[in-house]
Amino acid sequence: MISEIAITALIYLAAFFLFVGSFGLAKLPSLMQRLHGPTKATTLGIGSLLIASMLYFLLERGALSIHELLITTFLFLTAPVTALMIANAHILRDTRNRKKLPPTGGAVGWAVIDGPPAEQSDQD
Amino acid sequence: MELLVASAIGMMTAVGVYLVLHQRTFPVIVGLTLLSYAVNVFLFSSGRLLVNRPPIITGADAYTDPLPQALVLTAIVISFGMTALIVVLALRGFLETETDTADILTEDLAPEAEADK
Amino acid sequence: MTSWIIAPAILPAMTAALLISAWRRDIQMQRLVSVVATLALLGIAIFLYHLASDGEARVYRLGAWPAPYGIVLVLDRLSATMLLLTSALALAVLAYAVAGWDKRGRHFHALFQFQLLGLNGAFLTGDIFNLFVFFEVMLIASYGLMLHGGGARRLRAGFQYVAINIVASALFLIAIGLIYGVTGTLNMADLAVKVPQVEVGDQALLKTGALLLLLVFAIKAAFVPLHWWLPATYAAASAPVAALFAIMTKVGAYAIIRVFGTIFGADAGALANVAVPWILPAALLTLFVGALGLLASRTLLDLASFSIIASMGTLLIAVGLFDVDALTTALYYLVHSTLVSAALFLIVDLVSERRGQTLDALVPANPISQSPMLGALFLLTAIAVIGLPPLSGFIGKLMVLNATYESPLAWLIWALVLGASLMMTIAFARAGSIIFWAADGRTTGPTWANARVEPMVVVALLVGASAMLAVFAGPVVEALHATAEQALDPAGYIDAVLGGGQATTQAPGG
Amino acid sequence: MFKRLVPHPLLTLLIVVVWILLNGVSWGSALLGLVLGVAIPGITSAYWPDRPRIRSPLMIVEYAAIVLWDIVVANFQVAYLILFRRGDTLRSRFVTVPLDLRTPEAITALAGTITMTPGTVSADLSGDGRALLVHCLETHDPEATVATIKSRYETRLQRIFET
Amino acid sequence: MIATASMVALIAIGAAMLLNLYRLLVGPDTPTRVLALDTLTINAIALVVLAGIFYDTAIYFEAALLFAMVGFLTTVAYCKYMLRGNVME
């Protein structure tokens, strides 16, 4: 019973975050803002759904199904990369707002625009 | 559900055909891709639709028809090979002539001495 | 004995696999292996032909699964004939190619062997989906071969060829889906049993499936107006490849005979002879357009390509009648036109090779060296293609006319067949005269002394085969008559596939 | 010998765990997992020219717990922002996080953490790898955000990977 | 109870997918569309996992796993294309 409640709660949680993530994607006006929706809410959404699934198979069916952990790991590993790549693409495209980017604080600019320092190549 | 699937097949086919009927290689390829999605689903649907009855023997009372699935698998793989080939062909043709038209132009028809020799 | 039926598939497949992995940089070794394998294939084909000539259909159950659940290969007179024709043609083309053509691109021999695999598989299989698979093997190998050597024209024509065939393959799958969706089976013999029993309400679906299947084969067989891929493809392909492709359109014809003779033939109940009303008109149109194309050609390759279309038209006229005599005729014409078209494409190559920049364009140019021999070969090939005596084309034409005598459209058929012959005569006389006669006295290209003789010998052999077909028309036609009888009487086929013999080949697993 | 056979013990362990996750807990799958755990790193070692050194594995647990907690919190915060704030009223901006981390793995872990946690997304690295560009969905005090990131995550990662 | 929750979740995910579709179509820029596609994939994974619970089967988990791998690779490929043109340099 408790397990059922837990599972149900997790499913509702997942449903909520999945929706909110996509809602943010649809609602927010700029790309960098939109990025926040999916990469966070979706992760927790899927995450709680996967936990719900694990619990379900473990508690309701008595079978330990831990594939879900693998999926979670996978998503946690990849989501930041995806976000960074999309952000990179955005920075490259959005030439008008480049000047608004904060300085790196060093001699070399942001990698997308400036790239790695040439003089340092091949030795370090 | 059947109506949804059938109309999905119809839509994908129609858009695929619409794109295939273009003069440039790229839309043709995209169209062919869509067409092969449609055809795969068509072939799949010839085994009828069943929900939650995967053909993995577990002692259940019914399974969905596995045969069209196997056929579609083969078809997917084959069309992957064909697509890969035609993509490269389009690319190679473009590189050779600097135009990505899918038509055979009159200058192509002129005998080419250097290509064969 | 029966286990040899799989050999025409395994041998080229394994040969090609070895060529890719072991000898892909050693052209000499590739040639050796390829020639030996093709010779062996010819031997196997002869053996299988002999085996099939007792008129019994033999079944090979892949994976030891009983029909219709597994895939079967069926050896009967028809498939054996096609195998023999294919391997003989392959050997000739290969002999031509090893004289130097094979070096113009990568992987020629592997692709060649794969092409043979596709063809042999298509001829042997008794399963419509497996037929699709081998069609694809055959097609994709043909793409590779067609593109062998490169060049802008080839690439563009190749794109069209591939695109049209992908559309055709899609259609094939839809047809299979319909047929399976109604009958629940893929095995041809099983289909032949189930099609007549189909419920009334399902007939339209099944019929549509059958007709779509017909269209698939019609595209391969270059029925006008589904033939668009052919002229450009053949004109762009290298000569040996085009020569090998001479069999490609015939696969379409074969498939029509097989499927619409066995499954949707006279015994198919409500769906009996579904293809018949469509084939003849299309064949006539095909012949007409082929002949027009011949007349319109500006290059020898065009001439050769449209002569393929015209020959398919003639052949399909005979196919479309679906009676034993007509089918006999069709088979004779099929064998004839395969060999002769191949010879024609090789001749075109020999000619273009010797005309410098002019290549095969039908404009006066310097005379070509070796013209006496080459000219004679051209003339003989033209004679065979047009259907003039004394070569097999004439016999074939007589047979077609004779077979269609009873047809209500006989007058039209005859007018077209004979009119097409006239157009071909005009076209070939003009072409031959321009190429071999219109000379300005200077000679270009390799001279007689240093030109290779092997390619000419290959062409001569093909032309000789045409002559032999004519001289021994009696026994050849007798054998083909038996073949046609067997092809149009599915009972033996069904019995062999679905009948006894299953118990002895039960799977060992379990 | 052991080092040659198992050049990346952590990876081997990871593979064994993954294999067991996939196949269920049994001696058989453990054994097969071990085989793979030896084989796959062997096959892929070429792609790991500079394998990471985990200096203090135990720190990982602590770090993971912090991050997980932050993720949960972040999600609710972000959900609130998304649901109840108009996009153009959000004070979104880029901030620069100067980096003290010097190993790729550590930087990656930090960037990943930032993206997964409160209202921040890692957007780029500087060309010399000494700064991280971070986008904040809503911030009124960028310096504080940067400081939190550095203190809460970077120092821990430095201890895990670099000291 | 779980079934009801699953139904609700199905509806939520469905709504999410429609929102992704909105972004996919409206854009306005390509990175946004890629992001929308990526999110659509994430929602698809959720759908698959939920289906596993709903249908009480573990058979679709590999599909979910593969969706995750493939979704990642697809997104990265599109981004790499936008960033560098050549995705495999």
Added chain:
Amino acid sequence: MLLAFVTLIPFLGAVIPLLAIRFGRNFCAIATGAVTLTALLLLLSEAGAVYRGEVLTWGVPWLPLIGLSFSFFLDGLGFFFAVLILGMGLLIILYARYYLSSKDPLGLFYFYLLLFQGAMVGIVLSDNILLLLVFWELTSLTSFLLIGYWSQQPKSREGAQMALIVTGGGGLALIAGMLLLGHIAGTFELSEILQRGEVIRSSPLLVPTLLLILGGAFTKSAQFPFHFWLPHAMAAPTPVSAYLHSATMVKAGIFLLARLWPVFASTDAWFLIVAPVGLVTMLIGAWIALFRNDLKSLLAFSTVSHLGLTVMLLGMATPLAAVAAVFHILNHATFKAALFMSAGSVDHEAGTRDIRRLGGLLTLMPITAVLALVASASMAGIPLLNGFLSKEMMLEESTHTIYAGLPWLFPVLATLAALVSAAYSFRFAISTFLGAPRDDYPRRPHDPPVGMWLPVAILIVPVIAIGLLPALIAGPVVERTALAVVGRALPEYTLAIWHGITPALFMSFIALVGGFVLFKSYRFANDLRRVFAGPDAKRIYDGAISALTAGARWVIETTHNGSLPRYVGVILSVIVAVGFVGFLNAPHEAGARAMIPTSFPALVSWVVLAAICIALLFWHRERLLALILTSGVGLIVSLLFIQFSAPDLALTQISVDVVTTILLLLALNLLPKTSPGETNTAGRLARGGLAAAVGFGAGALAYAIMTRDFQTISDYHLAEAKPEGGGTNVVNVILVDFRGFDTFGEIIVLGIAAITIFALLDTALRGAAARTLDSIRHPEQSMDAHPLILVVATRVLLPLALTVAVFIFMRGHNEPGGGFIAGLIVAIALIMQYLASGYAWAAQRARIDSQAMIGGGIAIAGLTGIASLLLGWPFLTSTHTYIDLPLVGEIEIASAIAFDLGVFLTVVGVVMVSLAQISRVEERAEREPVPEGPIDIPLRRGRIVGSNDGTQES
């Protein structure tokens, strides 16, 4: 047997001159003559039998199915013609030896000549009418070669083509006619057909049959309106003209008319068609001949005229007319061959054949002149020569002919024709040989060598002898031949110089005198001709041929315009049309299967799909966007597979899609980024309409299928997969076992695709392609080629993905998965490395020979199948067993797993080969060198290039 030999000897002997020529021209001529002589002697050995009235037959079946047999028969008619052909052949061989110059390939000439001779003999000796057709067409072919012998001359080429096309075309009509004839008669043996005239004449197909046969005969015999080819054939060397156009080829048509005379002559159609055609031809030929300045051309039209005469006689359909026809054939052959050879001698010696440049040759080349004068006198119809006799008989017969109720029509026109005929004969003889000798000849004319005048002299002998003693010399021949033509007893007739005062005598007289007057008033006549100049047949022919060619080109080149959309459009239209027509013409009932209630996610997915499809319609020109949208479609399709219980399909679809996407992105990088807009609304509508029709058709069919129940063989697969196939994943068991052969073909398709891609791109760094690559300009790029975070993440993912791949592979037989998907996952894992760290860096580390992997994969799959062969089971028979391992426990191993391994290896190899080749090409298009990777940003340990050990720490 002998008859077959007579026919075959020239064919078989044809190679002799080709071989003999190396021993000299004389030897060659003698050898060739020997061949002909042998055949002639063999034939003559049967003379006795023939003249006793026996009919010799011999034959063997050739192709019984169509009634073709290799059968011959010999009667008076055949004998007559065969002797004519072979005898004349001997003379021509002799003449040609001297006529042809040493530069001409004499051996080749004789080769052609003998082939032609054999074909002619074949025509006249064939019993089987299909066999006759064989020879008939062969004469067209061989005459093509003979006429085109001097192929360097454009006129020869044109003339040869024209002859081939006209006579060959007529031959085609003859084929149809003969087939009809054979079918009507129920036999293809001529000897039997001749017995079945009644049956044939009562057939409703009589007229078409006759018309078709006449089409063959008239073209061959140059009858109006097909007469125009013959003069152009005069471009041939004179021996050829002499042979073909006096005695042989053109006589083939006459032979055929004579041969079928018993069958057709008594029909109205015969008389109504044949007689006037002959008459008109006679008249027109003579008229044209009169104004020809080229000697050979004059003779050619004269031949047309005389052939017309003969045809007319045969057309009159009376036995006596037939006698006259036979007699004239004989006479014409002698004097006309003589005249051709004389003309050839004049040309040969004087260097010109132009009548306006000739004259007075009697003194310069007396022998030739005398012989020619005699022959032309015969042609003119001067008494005491054979030409007079048969012409008079013709005139006599014309007086008995009432056509269209007009008794005067034939006599008057026939006399007129004879008159013109006399006139051109005078012109030929007088203008060439008489008058003052001229000194402006290109060469100094003198009599040719004996070899050239002797054949003429030999021919003049019968001209005079028959003229003087017709009954004695020609009587038996004519009688025997005419008997054979008519096929029954002949009425009384006499071959004599004097028949008393008959109308024919007057007509002959009028013709001769009038002819002389006409010759004298040549200038006036010539003006007259100019006024009434008819259309030039040659121009009409040329016009027709070029119009035909132009028309064909227009049709072919406008339809085959190279436009792929149009090609595909036509194909799809046909598919739609056939599909709809086929469906609507057969009974159909709606299905009764219970439908599945729609689920909300399915509905949403459908909406997504529909929206994407519509978006694609409008936005596909933005190619990257089109690709992104297509990825969306792939995702929905994969979901569909999951929804409807097809996990394997979903796995495959999704993993194939990503590889495809990457391939397309690679290609798109070099291709244009947008497609040009379509301005043509009509085209767009047509396209849209067709697309909608195809889509509707596909959807409707799918719906119809899905909504009905059926019985399927897959119940067996479900039942036997576990017990017999050793796996619980039935789809996988089908793939690797039940239908393993499909899978075998499928991986071969992949393998071929890869090696083709390899071969295609192998040359892309050279030539035009390389220039294009160098000129490609990219938009602004990110400066960071290998983002650090991506590199690190993908490295972590690699072993994970490989582990998953192994897992998917291992369990494929029992759960969703298998070799193909596993292969793709490995490929995906490797691609991730390429994407992150760059192809060059990553490929260096994947030390696999991808091509060998493909070959090896196919080989392994094949060997798995072959292994079962060795054990006596069919190809691809699998087996499975349970083995008990310590710790692991009992596991089931199916041999199909080995097959799946082959699949796995092939897939990995294929993806790797394809990507590797494209990467090579992409690299060439780079603006500047890309850092070699794996990480561009210099960190403490980040920049280790090509190093494999992890010791470079600072």
